[in-house]
Amino acid sequence: MGEEQKSNVILKMQHISKAYGGIKALDDVELEVKRGEILCLLGENGAGKSTLMKILSGVVIPNEGEVFLEGEKINIKNPNIAHEYGISTVHQELIQFPDMTIMENIYAGRYPKKNGLIDFKELRHRTEALMDELGIHFDPGEYVRNLSVAQRQLVEIMKALSFHSKIIIFDEPTSSLTSEETNILFKIIADLKKKGISQIYISHRLEDIFAIGDRISVLRDGKNSGGGMVKDMDSDQVIALMVGRNIENQFPKEQTEIGDVILKVENINNKNVKNASFELRRGEVLGFGGLVGAGRSELMRAVMGLDKASGKIYKNGQEIHNNTPTDAIRNGFALVPEDRKDQGLVLILSILQNIEMSSLKRLSKLGFMNKGQEKECADEYIKVLQIKTSSKGQSAGSLSGGNQQKVVIAKCLATNPEILILDEPTRGIDVGSKTEIYKIINDLAKKGVAIIVISSELPELLNISDRIIVMREGVITGEMKGIEAKEETVMKLATKGA
Numbered sequence: 001m002g003e004e005q006k007s008n009v010i011l012k013m014q015h016i017s018k019a020y021g022g023i024k025a026l027d028d029v030e031l032e033v034k035r036g037e038i039l040c041l042l043g044e045n046g047a048g049k050s051t052l053m054k055i056l057s058g059v060v061i062p063n064e065g066e067v068f069l070e071g072e073k074i075n076i077k078n079p080n081i082a083h084e085y086g087i088s089t090v091h092q093e094l095i096q097f098p099d100m101t102i103m104e105n106i107y108a109g110r111y112p113k114k115n116g117l118i119d120f121k122e123l124r125h126r127t128e129a130l131m132d133e134l135g136i137h138f139d140p141g142e143y144v145r146n147l148s149v150a151q152r153q154l155v156e157i158m159k160a161l162s163f164h165s166k167i168i169i170f171d172e173p174t175s176s177l178t179s180e181e182t183n184i185l186f187k188i189i190a191d192l193k194k195k196g197i198s199q200i201y202i203s204h205r206l207e208d209i210f211a212i213g214d215r216i217s218v219l220r221d222g223k224n225s226g227g228g229m230v231k232d233m234d235s236d237q238v239i240a241l242m243v244g245r246n247i248e249n250q251f252p253k254e255q256t257e258i259g260d261v262i263l264k265v266e267n268i269n270n271k272n273v274k275n276a277s278f279e280l281r282r283g284e285v286l287g288f289g290g291l292v293g294a295g296r297s298e299l300m301r302a303v304m305g306l307d308k309a310s311g312k313i314y315k316n317g318q319e320i321h322n323n324t325p326t327d328a329i330r331n332g333f334a335l336v337p338e339d340r341k342d343q344g345l346v347l348i349l350s351i352l353q354n355i356e357m358s359s360l361k362r363l364s365k366l367g368f369m370n371k372g373q374e375k376e377c378a379d380e381y382i383k384v385l386q387i388k389t390s391s392k393g394q395s396a397g398s399l400s401g402g403n404q405q406k407v408v409i410a411k412c413l414a415t416n417p418e419i420l421i422l423d424e425p426t427r428g429i430d431v432g433s434k435t436e437i438y439k440i441i442n443d444l445a446k447k448g449v450a451i452i453v454i455s456s457e458l459p460e461l462l463n464i465s466d467r468i469i470v471m472r473e474g475v476i477t478g479e480m481k482g483i484e485a486k487e488e489t490v491m492k493l494a495t496k497g498a
Contacts, residue, residue: 024222036195046400264279
C-alpha cells in the first residue's frame with residue numbers, strides 16, 4: 001500500500017482478460033489512474049475500452065486479473081459495489097427516467113426517508129447541495145423529459161457525485177453537445193479535477209483529448225497499445241497507436257463528376273423548419289452544417305415523410321409525395337438515422353435480418369423469402385463495407401459501434417437508393433472506421449448516388465462535402481462550395497445567421 005501511495009496511484013488494473021465464446025475482448029490489459037488525473041482511454045470501436053470500463057464498474061466479471069483501489073485489492077462483483085468504492089460512470093446513452101424529477105433520478109433506489117415515507121424536503125436539499133458543488137442551478141423538481149441533452153448529462157454527473165465518487169468514467173460525453181455546452185462540461189471536469197477526483201475520459205474526438213486530458217492510454221485489439229502524456233503527443237501519434245498504422249489521408253475525398261439536379265426541395269415548413277429550399281445533384285455530396293437543434297435532422301425527416309410538413313419535393317423535375325417513409329423508399333430515398341441503436345437497428349436480430357429488413361419485397365416472392373438471394377445480399381454488403389463479424393448470423397447488438405453503423409448503411413444500400421441521407425454517420429465511431437465510411441461515401445458518389453451528409457464535426461463537413469448548406473433555428477442561413485468553406489464562416493452562419 002505504501003508504494004501505491006508514494007506513486008499517487010488511486011487505481012490499478014492488472015492482467016485483465018475477458019473472453020466471449022473463445023474471442024478475447026481483453027488480453028492481459030493493464031491500466032493505472034492517478035489521484036486527480038484525467039486519463040484519456042482511447043482505441044477503435046471493438047478495441048476493448050467498453051469491456052474494461054464495464055469490469056471497473058461491476059457490470060462485467062473478468063476471466064482473469066486484479067483491481068487495486070488506493071493500494072487495496074478489491075472485488076467489484078456488481079455496480080452497487082462499484083458505487084460503494086466511489087466508482088461511477090456517466091454513460092454516452094443516458095440511463096434515466098424521463099417522467100421522474102431531477103432529484104428523483106439522482107437518488108433513485110436510495111431516497112432519504114422520514115416516518116417510512118420519502119423525505120422530499122431532504123431530497124431537494126441534497127440535490128441543491130450537489131448543484132452548489134458543481135456551480136449549476138435549475139429546479140430539482142423539474143422533470144427530466146423537459147431537459148436538454150446537456151442538462152441531462154449534468155444530472156448524471158450529479159448522480160455520480162452523490163455516490164461520493166473518487167473515480168468518474170466519462171463515456172463519449174460530448175458526442176451530442178454543442179460547442180458551447182462542451183465548454184461548460186469541460187469547466188466542470190476541470191473543477192472535479194481540482195477537487196482531487198480522478199476521471200477516465202473516453203472519446204473519439206481527439207480535439208477533446210488535447211483540450212482537457214493529462215495522460216493517454218490506448219487499447220488496440222484488446223491489448224495495451226501504448227500511450228503517454230498529452231503534452232508530449234500529437235494526433236498522428238495517437239492515431240497510429242489506435243489503428244496500428246498511420247492514416248495519411250483521414251479524409252479521402254475524390255473528385256467525382258457531378259450530374260444533373262435529381263432532387264429539388266421547395267419551402268418545407270413545419271414547427272421545426274422554416275421555408276427551407278435546396279437542390280441536390282447526382283454524384284454530389286451535400287453537407288448540412290449547424291449546431292445541435294438547428295433543424296437539419298428535422299428537415300430530412302420531413303423530406304423522408306417521417307414528419308408532416310408543407311412544401312414541395314421534385315425528383316428529376318417531377319413532383320413526388322413522400323407522405324410516409326415507405327413512399328420515400330419507393331421513390332429512391334434512404335436514410336441512415338442519427339440514432340443507429342434506437343432507429344437504425346434491431347439489436348437482437350442478426351446482421352442478415354437487419355440488412356434484409358428494408359428490402360423484403362425485393363428479396364421475396366409470393367410472400368416467401370428467397371433464401372439464396374437473401375444470403376447473397378448480406379454477403380455482398382459484409383464484403384463491400386468490410387463489416388467485421390464472425391458470421392452474418394451474429395446479432396447486430398454484439399458488434400462494435402463502427403460495424404453497427406456499417407450494417408445500417410448496408411440496410412439502406414440494399415434498397416438501391418438514388419438519394420442517400422446520412423445523419424451524423426460517424427458519431428461515436430473511431431478514426432479508422434470513419435475513414436472507411438468516407439471511402440464508402442466516395443464510392444457511392446462515383447456511381448452517381450446523390451448524398452446528403454448532416455455532420456456536427458466541422459473538419460468532417462469541410463473535407464467530404466462538395467457543397468455545404470448551414471442552418472440555424474430551422475432556417476437555412478447560407479450556402480457555399482466545399483473547397484471554399486472555412487470553419488469560421490460555417491460557425492458564424494450557425495450561430496448568428498446570415
